[in-house]
Amino acid sequence: MLDVFLTVDVEVWCGGWRDLDKKFPNAFKKYVYGPTSRGNYGLPYQLCKLQEHGLTGVFFVEPLFSTRFGLNSLAEILSLIKESDQEIQLHLHTEWVDESKKPLLDNIAGKKQHLHYFSLEEQTILIQEGARLIELAGGRSVNAFRAGNFGFNSETLRALSTNHIPFDSSYNASVFGQDSGISPGILLVEPFKYEEVYEYPMTVFQDGTHSLRHAQITACSYQEM
Numbered sequence: 001m002l003d004v005f006l007t008v009d010v011e012v013w014c015g016g017w018r019d020l021d022k023k024f025p026n027a028f029k030k031y032v033y034g035p036t037s038r039g040n041y042g043l044p045y046q047l048c049k050l051q052e053h054g055l056t057g058v059f060f061v062e063p064l065f066s067t068r069f070g071l072n073s074l075a076e077i078l079s080l081i082k083e084s085d086q087e088i089q090l091h092l093h094t095e096w097v098d099e100s101k102k103p104l105l106d107n108i109a110g111k112k113q114h115l116h117y118f119s120l121e122e123q124t125i126l127i128q129e130g131a132r133l134i135e136l137a138g139g140r141s142v143n144a145f146r147a148g149n150f151g152f153n154s155e156t157l158r159a160l161s162t163n164h165i166p167f168d169s170s171y172n173a174s175v176f177g178q179d180s181g182i183s184p185g186i187l188l189v190e191p192f193k194y195e196e197v198y199e200y201p202m203t204v205f206q207d208g209t210h211s212l213r214h215a216q217i218t219a220c221s222y223q224e225m
């Protein structure tokens with residue numbers, strides 16, 4: 001028997017950064033409910049499948065979008081996950097930082113795609129804000145984290161420690177993991193402890209094109225898995 005963590009990143013995108021407020025209602029439906037001509041295949045579908053099989057998934061929920069569109073939409077996501085007794089944890093996409101109605105940081109210089117572009121102090125504030133939003137919208141206090149786009153660095157783990165979040169799952173050897181400043185030159189594929197934080201790296205595999213790919217259930221075949 002192989003123990004695995006099934007993790008899902010839950011996030012909303014509006015297809016560009018223009019006319020956000022106009023596009024949001026449809027974007028929310030698309031990303032959360034996943035409508036298709038043959039039915040809905042979004043979050044409720046995934047929750048239902050896990051429940052059918054008696055499995056628990058870890059849902060890393062991105063809350064910063066709600067600093068623009070309001071807490072209700074975040075609360076709707078959290079209540080779907082809570083109703084299914086699945087686990088809610090924190091995911092952060094810093095692309096939302098400059099779109100917030102109230103400034104999240106003192107100096108916001110345009111759009112920054114990855115958490116590792118921010119200082120330790122800024123990362124600490126953003127993680128704290130993300131955790132606070134999850135609680136405000138009806139979630140419990142989180143104890144695990146994944147950076148958006150896996151764009152973390154060693155400072156992220158220190159910022160998590162300051163926020164009393166002991167588990168991270170941002171290390172992805174096929175994306176930024178090897179440039180994160182954690183164990184330079186060594187590719188990490190097993191859980192490890194870095195200072196005060198336990199890191200659970202994404203599972204990666206050699207995909208036959210001389211590169212690594214992470215084991216994303218909807219993006220690799222049964223044979224590859």
Ligand SMILES: [Zn+2]
Pocket residue numbers: 009011091093147148149
């Ligand atoms: Zn994400």
